[in-house]
Amino acid sequence: MTSIRSTVIAVVDDEVSVRKALLRLVRAAGRDARMFATAREFLDTLPYCSYDCVVLDLHMPGMSGFDVLRDPAFVGVHIPTVIISADDDSDIREECIDAGVSDFLCKPFGDQELLDAIDTAMRKTFPL
DSSP states (O other), rough: OOOOOOOOEEEEOOOOHHHHHHHHHHTTTTTTEEEEESSHHHHHHHTTTTSSHHHEESOEEEHHHHHHHHHHHTTTTTEEEEEEOOOOHHHHHHHHHHHSSSSESSOOOHHHHHHHHHHHHHHSSSSO
């Protein structure tokens, strides 16, 4: 028997209020979501969990979103990535896009803007 796995979105942000809001948004859109307070917490799950997309905060204490993008554990799994950041610097945005992220959203962003970015990221990686 074949099982159908639901879409799973990882949300990685050090701000608990942001994580909870994004978790509610993603679940309200009919997708499963897992939230992580640190980049390391997220990376440690990669050998055991499969994600369809990751919404990744760029600036976090300890390991940053940039560090995740360069981490061998992350590079090897090719997860569509949407970066979120309060920093709207064009050089940073370009560096993220060059590193392979699907989209870069500046906080604050609209709910639909994030959902559209997730959908676009997954379509680019997993075309129908």
